[in-house]
Amino acid sequence: MAQAGQTVGLLGGSFDPAHAGHAHITREAIKRFGLDFVWWLVSPGNPLKERGPAPMAARMTRARAVMDHPKVRVTDLETQLGTRYTAQTLRALRARYPTVNFVWLMGADNLASFHKWQDWRWIMENVPIGVLARPGDRISARRSVAAQAYAHARLPGVASQLLAREGAPRWCYINLPLSDASSSEIRASGAWTSG
Numbered sequence: 001m002a003q004a005g006q007t008v009g010l011l012g013g014s015f016d017p018a019h020a021g022h023a024h025i026t027r028e029a030i031k032r033f034g035l036d037f038v039w040w041l042v043s044p045g046n047p048l049k050e051r052g053p054a055p056m057a058a059r060m061t062r063a064r065a066v067m068d069h070p071k072v073r074v075t076d077l078e079t080q081l082g083t084r085y086t087a088q089t090l091r092a093l094r095a096r097y098p099t100v101n102f103v104w105l106m107g108a109d110n111l112a113s114f115h116k117w118q119d120w121r122w123i124m125e126n127v128p129i130g131v132l133a134r135p136g137d138r139i140s141a142r143r144s145v146a147a148q149a150y151a152h153a154r155l156p157g158v159a160s161q162l163l164a165r166e167g168a169p170r171w172c173y174i175n176l177p178l179s180d181a182s183s184s185e186i187r188a189s190g191a192w193t194s195g
């Protein structure tokens with residue numbers, strides 16, 4: 001799926017359902033971080049969420065309809081690898097694709113709670129992280145435990161093109177036109193049947 005030396009952004013999510021906000025941040029990440037590809041990792045289930053998501057097949061089908069782009073692959077890699085926690089997924093992907101430069105991508109809401117993730121310091125130390133602005137979370141994310149603990153590793157937004165090549169620990173917060181799309185709102189509206 002990728003060749004030696006290429007840069008691949010990983011956007012993990014429940015995608016329950018995928019929406020225009022996911023497509024928007026993916027296109028922005030490709031441009032701003034200069035990525036060769038982005039792989040969407042459609043999660044078997046977020047370890048921190050109690051409610052199970054809609055069936056995998058339905059989420060994959062919807063994700064492919066929302067994100068049709070030559071540089072983006074919608075994958076069930078976490079199901080294939082048997083991993084649920086991001087640190088485990090990243091270890092497994094690095095072992096499987098040792099010559100690919102991975103970048104973890106996430107919305108600002110996830111930086112705000114990143115210090116609750118399993119082995120979050122290992123992730124910071126080993127994989128560059130691109131953080132995409134999201135309405136409501138811009139300030140809390142930049143003041144978060146992870147942002148403060150790794151303030152020294154922050155790459156300014158104007159230098160975002162370097163993120164994938166510079167090596168960890170390195171994270172970069174980018175401002176972008178905001179999208180207020182969210183899966184929970186779509187579920188609450190009744191437009192998507194959850195599992």
Ligand SMILES: Nc1ncnc2c1ncn2[C@@H]1O[C@H](COP(=O)(O)OP(=O)(O)OP(=O)(O)O)[C@@H](O)[C@H]1O
Nearest residue numbers: 012013014015021106107133134179181182183184
């Ligand atoms: N509108 C958005 N702007 C910026 N980032 C987003 C947006 N929507 C989702 N993301 C990011 O995309 C990734 C996957 O998101 P996820 O599948 O959890 O969707 P969600 O809309 O956040 O779902 P929920 O509302 O159920 O929490 C996360 O890193 C999340 O922060």
Ligand SMILES: O=C(O)c1ccc[n+]([C@@H]2O[C@H](COP(=O)([O-])O)[C@@H](O)[C@H]2O)c1
Nearest residue numbers: 012013014043046048085086087117118
């Ligand atoms: O590894 C963890 O501890 C962890 C905790 C919460 C979320 N994640 C990952 O973050 C991504 C976004 O999750 P979600 O449920 O907000 O779509 C998805 O890939 C999850 O597996 C990972």
